[in-house]
Amino acid sequence: MRYIEQEKVVRRMNGRMVINRIFQGFFMFATALALLALVILLYRIVSQGAGHLSFEFLTNFASRFPEKAGIKAALVGSIWLMAVVAPTSILLGVGSAIYLEEYAKKGRITSFIQMNISNLAGVPSVVFGLLGLTIFVRALALGNSILAAGFTMSLLILPVIIVSAQEAIRSVPRELRDASYGMGATKWQTIVRIILPAAIPGILTGSILALSRAIGETAPLIVVGIPVIIQFLPEGVMDTFTALPMQIYDWSSRPQAEFQTVAAAGIIVLMVVLLFMNSIAVYIRNKFDKSY
Amino acid sequence: MRTSVQELIAKSKDKKSKKIIEKLIPILLFLVASVSVLTTIGIVLTLIIETVTFFTRVPLADFILGTTWLPFANSGAQFGIWPLIVGTLKITGIAIVVAVPIGISAAIYLSEYASDNVRRIVKPVLEVLAGVPTIVYGFFALTFVTPVLQSFFPEIKIFNAISPGIVVGIMIIPMIASLSEDAMSSVPKSIRDGALAMGSTKFEVAWKITVPAALSGIIASVVLGLSRAIGETMIVSLAAGSTPKFDGDFTGSIQTMTAYIVQVSKGDAGYGTTIYYSIYAVGFTLFLFTMAMNILAGYMSKRFREEY
Numbered sequence: 001m002r003y004i005e006q007e008k009v010v011r012r013m014n015g016r017m018v019i020n021r022i023f024q025g026f027f028m029f030a031t032a033l034a035l036l037a038l039v040i041l042l043y044r045i046v047s048q049g050a051g052h053l054s055f056e057f058l059t060n061f062a063s064r065f066p067e068k069a070g071i072k073a074a075l076v077g078s079i080w081l082m083a084v085v086a087p088t089s090i091l092l093g094v095g096s097a098i099y100l101e102e103y104a105k106k107g108r109i110t111s112f113i114q115m116n117i118s119n120l121a122g123v124p125s126v127v128f129g130l131l132g133l134t135i136f137v138r139a140l141a142l143g144n145s146i147l148a149a150g151f152t153m154s155l156l157i158l159p160v161i162i163v164s165a166q167e168a169i170r171s172v173p174r175e176l177r178d179a180s181y182g183m184g185a186t187k188w189q190t191i192v193r194i195i196l197p198a199a200i201p202g203i204l205t206g207s208i209l210a211l212s213r214a215i216g217e218t219a220p221l222i223v224v225g226i227p228v229i230i231q232f233l234p235e236g237v238m239d240t241f242t243a244l245p246m247q248i249y250d251w252s253s254r255p256q257a258e259f260q261t262v263a264a265a266g267i268i269v270l271m272v273v274l275l276f277m278n279s280i281a282v283y284i285r286n287k288f289d290k291s292y
Numbered sequence: 293m294r295t296s297v298q299e300l301i302a303k304s305k306d307k308k309s310k311k312i313i314e315k316l317i318p319i320l321l322f323l324v325a326s327v328s329v330l331t332t333i334g335i336v337l338t339l340i341i342e343t344v345t346f347f348t349r350v351p352l353a354d355f356i357l358g359t360t361w362l363p364f365a366n367s368g369a370q371f372g373i374w375p376l377i378v379g380t381l382k383i384t385g386i387a388i389v390v391a392v393p394i395g396i397s398a399a400i401y402l403s404e405y406a407s408d409n410v411r412r413i414v415k416p417v418l419e420v421l422a423g424v425p426t427i428v429y430g431f432f433a434l435t436f437v438t439p440v441l442q443s444f445f446p447e448i449k450i451f452n453a454i455s456p457g458i459v460v461g462i463m464i465i466p467m468i469a470s471l472s473e474d475a476m477s478s479v480p481k482s483i484r485d486g487a488l489a490m491g492s493t494k495f496e497v498a499w500k501i502t503v504p505a506a507l508s509g510i511i512a513s514v515v516l517g518l519s520r521a522i523g524e525t526m527i528v529s530l531a532a533g534s535t536p537k538f539d540g541d542f543t544g545s546i547q548t549m550t551a552y553i554v555q556v557s558k559g560d561a562g563y564g565t566t567i568y569y570s571i572y573a574v575g576f577t578l579f580l581f582t583m584a585m586n587i588l589a590g591y592m593s594k595r596f597r598e599e600y
Contacts, residue, residue: 013491020493024405030397031414034469037462038421044436045428095324103318104325117328122516122586123579124523126550127335129557130575134338138563155331162328184301186310188317209423216425219525219550223557223571245427245526252431252530260435267428274423 045271049264057265061231062247066258069251071266073230077146077241078215078273080234084150085157085214090207092154093161097203100162101169102191121159128156129223137224144225147237152220157210164206168199201288208281212274218245244270339579342572349566355573361536361547363556363567371570373577375536379453379546380581383528386457386542387464387521392514394461395468399510402469403476404498415470422466430530433459438531451533451545459531460524464517471516475509475593476502512592519585523578525550549578 060070096117104110132152142148172195180190196203221243228250234241248270251263347355350371358372398418402411438455442448448455479502487497503510533545534555547555553571561567 013493016493016496020495023495023499024401027397027401027405030394031401034394034398034421034462034465035414035417037465038417038424040436041424041428041432044432048435092324092327095321096328099318099321099325103321113325113329116332118590119583119586120328120332122519122582122589123335124525124550124582126523126525126553127339127575127579127582130553130572131331131335131338133557134342135334155327158328158331186314188314212423216423216427218425218427219529219554222554225557245425248427248431249526249530252427252434260431263431264435267431270425271428274425278423 042271045264045267048261049266049268052261052265053268058269062229062242062250066256066262069259069262071244071247071269073233074242074244074247074266075269076233077230078243080146080237080241081150081153081243082211082215084146084237085153086207086211088150089154089157089161089210089214090203093158093207093210094165094203096158096162097165097169098191098196101166102187102195117159117162121163124219125156125217126219126223128152129220131155132220132224142238144227144240145238146234146241149221149224149226149241149243150237152224153214153217156217156220157214160210160213161207164210165199165203168202168206169195171202172198201284205281205285208277208284212277212281215243215273215277216245216270218249221246222249244273335579339572339576342569343576346566346569346573349569350573359538361538361552363570369566371566371573372538373574375538376547376549376552376574377577378538379528379532379536380522380548380550380578382453382542382546383457383460383524383532383548384518384521386454387461387524388514388518390458390461391464391468391517391521395465395513395517396472396510398465398469399472399476400498400503403473404494404502415473418466418469421462422470424463426463426524426526427530429459429463430456430527433527433531445543448543449533449545451531451535453532453542453544453546456527456531457542459527460521463524463527464520467520468513468517471513472506472510475506475513478509479505508592508595512589515585515589515592519582519589522585523550523582525554529554549574549581553578 057070058075059072060068061073062071063069096113100110100113104113129152132148132155136142136148136151137144140148142151176194176198177190180194185193226242226246227240228242228246230240230242244266248263248266251259251266355371355373357374358370359374360370360372361375362368362370398414402414406414433455434450437459438448438450438452441452441455442450483501483505484497487501488494492500528548529551532548532551534547534551535545536547536552537544552574556567556571561571
């Protein structure tokens with residue numbers, strides 16, 4: 001005995017099943033389209049720039065002649081920039097996160113700071129450039145230095161680091177804290193010896209992703225007034241410099257077609273740096289993915 | 293001689309340095325946390341002060357009502373913001389037309405149709421799109437998308453609004469897809485199961501149950517995407533040209549607010565000139581636009597969170 005008449009079901013549902021199939025196909029196609037865009041992008045850049053990659057490209061300074069143009073100053077400059085951005089933004093970000101998660105009382109001031117952080121994350125990077133130009137370059141007279149650009153970039157990625165550090169700290173289980181307090185530890189001891197070590201993988205993962213965003217940012221550097229053609233390496237944080245995305249921007253906007261190949265080669269170097277940083281982040285996340 | 297536990301506790305409690313640390317640390321951390329607030333204040337004050345200086349030279353009415361943006365003219369420079377706003381809206385409009393259907397379709401596919409395995413692969417790959425630096429997207433727009441478009445529509449110029457618009461759209465797809473997917477997967481499973489038990493197809497569940505239930509979250513993701521498109525700088529600086537225009541033409545060179553700021557910064561406008569102050573006035577306008585969008589998005593996503 002059958003309770004459902006199959007034929008009737010098919011007759012009534014068939015049209016709707018077909019619609020379901022069609023839309024399923026459409027949704028899949030749209031998703032595939034987005035992935036295809038990524039594939040084309042990567043393929044284009046690799047096929048265009050790979051030929052120009054060489055040891056000389058990494059060790060030459062910028063040049064008017066495309067075949068001689070190298071990326072040395074920009075590569076070293078980006079490393080200098082990170083040397084300022086990483087400690088500044090991580091210290092400020094983790095400090096803010098500890099305050100918000102462990103000390104701040106839930107109240108108006110805290111929710112104001114929290115709201116402020118999420119709004120700050122939505123401010124266009126070019127506006128951060130204007131802030132850096134006014135405060136660091138002019139008011140504090142740091143000039144077009146690594147320090148001025150580094151501070152600007154640190155403020156830009158600060159919201160991302162705060163939010164990810166907050167999540168990491170929040171996910172440390174209550175029992176660990178209680179056990180620490182139960183042993184007679186003070187609040188600060190608990191934070192330094194228990195909470196931070198447990199939260200470090202999460203904090204590092206978030207920070208590295210934020211730093212990799214800073215490495216690719218161009219607009220704030222242009223607005224702060226970072227030059228492009230530099231034939232020397234910086235010796236201190238007060239020196240001026242150039243960075244990978246600035247150099248790529250300069251090559252891309254040159255009219256000679258040969259420079260497009262150079263720009264693509266520069267992009268490959270930038271993407272390799274990003275890929276390297278992201279894989280470190282993934283490695284940390286997997287290695288320290290402890291469950292309590 | 294042995295010390296008792298009580299003595300140890302008493303001794304430890306008496307340590308002055310420890311007490312000072314416990315008192316000092318919260319104050320220190322509060323100061324650190326206030327950096328983000330100071331940054332916001334810094335941004336707003338900088339923009340306002342320099343913009344006010346700009347308006348002592350260029351009347352506010354000319355700026356808000358003017359439809360000609362000619363800052364570099366030797367005599368009679370004109371600062372009417374509308375051409376830059378129109379340029380920005382052209383890019384944003386195209387980006388939304390590209391990103392909304394693809395982004396939301398991807399979100400529906402991932403939350404309603406895809407198996408766990410597919411989702412585990414597709415989601416992170418989509419996120420890679422979000423991590424590509426915008427300068428790379430700009431290069432892609434200029435050297436690939438524009439030539440491809442030109443081979444189909446020869447009237448399109450090298451610098452145009454369509455190609456960077458499309459690429460900005462590609463850039464914001466992952467943002468719309470992942471935020472919409474979050475909103476949709478937080479719709480309770482019981483509602484879906486109820487609809488399926490009544491004989492609905494998956495598409496009917498997605499279209500009539502999940503999407504309406506997650507609507508404010510989906511709208512919030514679109515508004516955030518809009519805000520990102522308005523503030524996007526490098527793609528338009530490279531591929532859209534630098535011709536501020538107040539018309540409906542998409543095939544020729546245009547200029548956006550962000551691209552103008554970059555153009556002036558690159559040319560090293562002398563400190564104190566009207567052009568120097570104009571980038572702050574443009575920056576302030578841009579800031580107001582994105583701020584309004586972000587507040588709206590925050591409001592929308594809060595509404596959707598209260599639903600269940």
